Every structure is written in structure tokens, then in C-alpha cells.
Amino acid sequence: MTPLAWLIVVGALLGGGLALLVAELRPGPPDLGAALDRLGAGRGSGMAVEPPARRAGAESATPRLDRLGGRLLDLPGLTLPHRELALLGRTPARFMAHKLLFALLGLLIPPYLVVFAALIGTGLSPVVPVIGSLGLAAALWFLPDLVVRSEAKAGRVEYLHGIAAYLELVALERAADCGPAEALVRAAAVGRSAVFRRITDALDRATLARQAPWDGLEALAGELGLTPLQDLADIMRISGTDGAAVYRTLRARARNLRAELLAEDLARANVDSERMVAPGSALVTLMTVLIAFPAVYQMFRGG
Incomplete structure (x- = not known):
């Protein structure tokens, strides 16, 4: 060749x-099989055990x-x-x-x-x-580790924005005289983003496991490491057990979360602005050299 x-x-x-x-x-x-497995996480609480043939089929489809x-x-x-x-x-x-x-x-x-x-x-x-x-x-x-951490950082911001909106929706449902459990479910059904789908899945798992909805939110908060979601679970647990009025508390938590996100955005913008100083200074220096070089060259050559 x-x-x-x-x-x-x-x-x-x-x-x-x-x-x-x-x-x-x-x-x-x-993966539909993985989604069904997540929804069936509570099958140990009285639910039917998955047949061996179905498990074998799921493994072969992996x-x-x-x-x-x-x-x-x-x-x-x-x-x-x-x-x-x-x-x-x-x-x-x-x-x-x-x-x-x-x-x-x-x-x-x-x-x-x-x-x-x-x-x-x-x-x-x-x-x-x-x-x-x-x-x-x-x-x-080690490159996938860096990629995953970078994407997860952006994904966490998206989740926090979604949780802030979810807090507002839950507060509105509570103001409309919905019960704590019903408010969580109805508010989660409003959104179509990935954040609301994960919350809906968590609430469905809690229902299948015969647990309270805020227990499902607490499990999801622990899995994702999101403190605002844990705060929401704690607030709704108090409302469900003690009957406390939580409208103002939910609105205040959503307002604080949005303020935290805004502060992070401003800090990120300031960092990006500082990073632009070095390229701008280098460009100005290069243009100065290009403009002054002919005159300096002629001066030394003439001398």
C-alpha cells in the first residue's frame, strides 16, 4: 500500500x-426498565416481587x-x-x-x-x-471526573432554580387550602423540566412505599445533596404533623434561595470580568507595540 x-x-x-x-x-x-425499577423501590413494603424471567429479560436488555x-x-x-x-x-x-x-x-x-x-x-x-x-x-x-463535576455544577444551579419555583408553587397550593401532601403533588405536576420530573418520581416512590411525600423529598435531597429541598421536606413535615401555617415560611425560603442564586451569579460575573482584564491588557500592549514599532525602528536606523 x-x-x-x-x-x-x-x-x-x-x-x-x-x-x-x-x-x-x-x-x-x-431507560424504561430503570424508571420502573426506581418506581418499584418500595416493593419490599407489600408489593409483588419481580419474576425471575422479567429480571433476566431486563439484564439482557442492558x-x-x-x-x-x-x-x-x-x-x-x-x-x-x-x-x-x-x-x-x-x-x-x-x-x-x-x-x-x-x-x-x-x-x-x-x-x-x-x-x-x-x-x-x-x-x-x-x-x-x-x-x-x-x-x-x-x-x-480522570477526564470524565472533571467533565461530570463541571456539568453537575451547572446542573445544580438549574435544580436550585427549579426548587425555588417549586417552593412558590407549593406555597400557592397551601394558600388555596390544599393539604400538605396534596400541595406537594399538585405543585410537582405543574412543571415539565427535569427538576419537576425528579420530584414527581420521588413523590411516586414514597406513595408506593406507603410513606409520607416529605419522606420522599428528604430521600431525594439526600441523594442529590440539595439543602433547600431538605428544608422544604422539613417545613411540609411540620405542616403535615402539627397543622402549622407554612405559606409565609415557604415564600420566605423561596425568596432567600433566589437571593443566594443571584449572589452566586453576580460573583461569577465578577470573576469573568476579572479574567477579561488580562486578554484586554495583552491586546492593548500588542497594538501599542505595532503602532510604535515603525517609528522606533526608523529612529534607531536613522541614528
Whole structure:
């Protein structure tokens, strides 16, 4: 084969691998079996046990990537960002599969570069691809952790905005003489975002487990690490057990939450503004040099 043909083959393999990696990293459609399993978390409280045939069918329908990642969950010394994954709605098995794919990509990139260097006539020592593969694989192994934490930070802000709106809706339902449990359910049914769907799922799980709705909110708050949701559960528990009027308390908590979010937005805007100072100063310095250079050059040349 000619060097051009080798380049085409290597480029096609590398492009196909990158395309497969991007396709796996894209969020997929919701798994109906996993959603039913979450809703059936309370089957131990008098609900029917899932038949073995159905469990076997669900296991066979699990994507191969998830099964592969599930085998890596028992690695010694492994720490998973459980709350971040819960905020993003991703499973630990899929997260581990992504880490494995990134590590494999890091192992394969240096050999591709070695082949390319050989095709153009530049020889490389065998030590270079070995060290490069190990180093790049180790670096890319931790890349999904950084990506998940960054996405979870943005997702947490979205959840807090949704919880602030949910607090207002619950307060309005309570002002309309709805009971505490009914107010939580009716307010959650208003929204269609991911935040309201998670709250609705938590309330449904609590109902199936024959628990109070605020117990479901408390479990969700612990899973996601969201203090405002825990505060809402505590407020509604007091209202449900003692019959306390919580309209003003809910409105005040929603107002405080919005103030906290606004303060975080202002702090983030100030940080972004400070980061723009250095590029602006560099641009001004470059323009000054470009404008003054001809005159300085002519002055020294004439002297």
C-alpha cells in the first residue's frame, strides 16, 4: 500500500473511534426498565416481587457498555462522584464505561502517531509511544471526573432554580387550602423540566412505599445533596404533623434561595470580568507595540 493509502486507513480508524466515543458520551433516551425499577423501590413494603424471567429479560436488555462498566465498579480504591451522577441522571456503570473508553483512546493515540511518523519517514524510539500511551491513558482516565463535576455544577444551579419555583408553587397550593401532601403533588405536576420530573418520581416512590411525600423529598435531597429541598421536606413535615401555617415560611425560603442564586451569579460575573482584564491588557500592549514599532525602528536606523 502507498503512504497515502496508509494515511487514509489510519485517519478513518481514528475518526471512527472518535465518532463512537462521541456517540457514547451523548445522553441517550431514558431507560424504561430503570424508571420502573426506581418506581418499584418500595416493593419490599407489600408489593409483588419481580419474576425471575422479567429480571433476566431486563439484564439482557442492558446495554453492553453498562454491563462492561458495571464490572469495573469493584476496582480497589475507586471513588465515584455519586451525587454528581445523580444530579445528571447517569449511572455509575455508564460513568465507568466512559472512563474506560477514554483510557483506551489514550492508549491508542500514540501508536497512531507512530504509524503516521513512520509513513512520513520520521522514526521514533519505541520508548516514546509506550510512555506516551501510559501517560495519556492515565490523564484521560480522570477526564470524565472533571467533565461530570463541571456539568453537575451547572446542573445544580438549574435544580436550585427549579426548587425555588417549586417552593412558590407549593406555597400557592397551601394558600388555596390544599393539604400538605396534596400541595406537594399538585405543585410537582405543574412543571415539565427535569427538576419537576425528579420530584414527581420521588413523590411516586414514597406513595408506593406507603410513606409520607416529605419522606420522599428528604430521600431525594439526600441523594442529590440539595439543602433547600431538605428544608422544604422539613417545613411540609411540620405542616403535615402539627397543622402549622407554612405559606409565609415557604415564600420566605423561596425568596432567600433566589437571593443566594443571584449572589452566586453576580460573583461569577465578577470573576469573568476579572479574567477579561488580562486578554484586554495583552491586546492593548500588542497594538501599542505595532503602532510604535515603525517609528522606533526608523529612529534607531536613522541614528
